Amino acid sequence: MVALSKPTLIQELFVNTLTTQIPVIDLSKADSKQLIVKACEDFGFFKVVNHGIPLKLIDKLESEAAKFFDSPESVKAQAGPPDPFGYGNKNIGRNGDVGWLEYLLLDVKRHSTHPQNLNFQCVVDDYVRAVKKMACEILEMMADELKIEARNVFSKLLMDEESDSVFRVNYYPPCPEVKENDGNGNLIGFGEHTDPQIISVLRSDNTSGLQISLKDASWLSVPPDSQSFFINVGDSLQTQAF
Incomplete structure (x- = not known):
């Protein structure tokens, strides 16, 4: 998932920023x-550096995504x-959930779901291929360290032709100024x-906004880093391995 942010609203949560750091x-x-x-x-969350994904590819994806979200509503509505x-x-x-965001959700197995833009489609394909390779490397490292005999026990689920992997780009447009008691005080992005x-x-x-919940139920702000990737352990892996 990629997030492009221009937030003007900060969610009010208890945030622990003094004693805890995101593992790198x-x-x-x-x-x-x-x-x-x-x-x-x-x-259940960490940042990875020296991941091997070219920064040029990351920048191209962000540039094409920004162009899409800057398009007129009539153009975006076609997707x-x-x-x-x-x-x-x-x-x-x-389920009726509402957030202050626009997004593009793509099935990485079906090109027909991509916006009608060949260049965007090609960039997404290249980006997803590189991210999948990195994700498989991480999953296989997990299996090695957990002494699981089949090293690809997790990564094969990601590479399976029937995998339900998806690619999502979230864009957080500027939010109208929130006035006290105007009924919009709980507006959040996602x-x-x-x-x-x-x-x-x-x-x-490089815009902040992402937060994770810690074991003590406090919230930790994740410092933005556009050149790195963050890994969140999903419910399926949590129940199987940790």
Whole structure:
């Protein structure tokens, strides 16, 4: 998932920023396997650096996504409404959840769900291929460290032709000024949730906003880093391995 942010509203939550730091895993180091598993056990979340994904590819994806969201509504609407894939605006899913965001949800197996832009489609394909390779490397490191005999026990689920992997780009447009007692005090971008998948791979621009919940129920702000990736352990992996 990629997030492009221009927030003007900060969600009011209790945030622990003084004593806790997000684990940082250097994938080029020999101890990365141990550190990944420890981060999964302690946080369920970590940042990866030296991930091997070219920054040019990351920048191209962000540039093409920005062009899409800067397009007129009539153009973006051609890629929607989401069912479940496609362009969505404010409505999140089918349960009536609302957030201050626009998004593009793509089934990575079906090119027909991409916006009608060949260049965007090619960039997405290249980006997803590179991110999948990195994600498989991380999952296989987990399996090694957990002494699971089949090293690809997790990664094969990601690479399976019937995998339900999806690619999502979230865009957070400027939010109207929130006035006290105007009934909009609870406006947020994308609300509190867990991810049902094995893992989620996240990246954002250099705007803050992402937060994770810790074991003590406090919230930790994740410092933005556009050149790194963040890994969130999904519910499926949490129940199987940790």
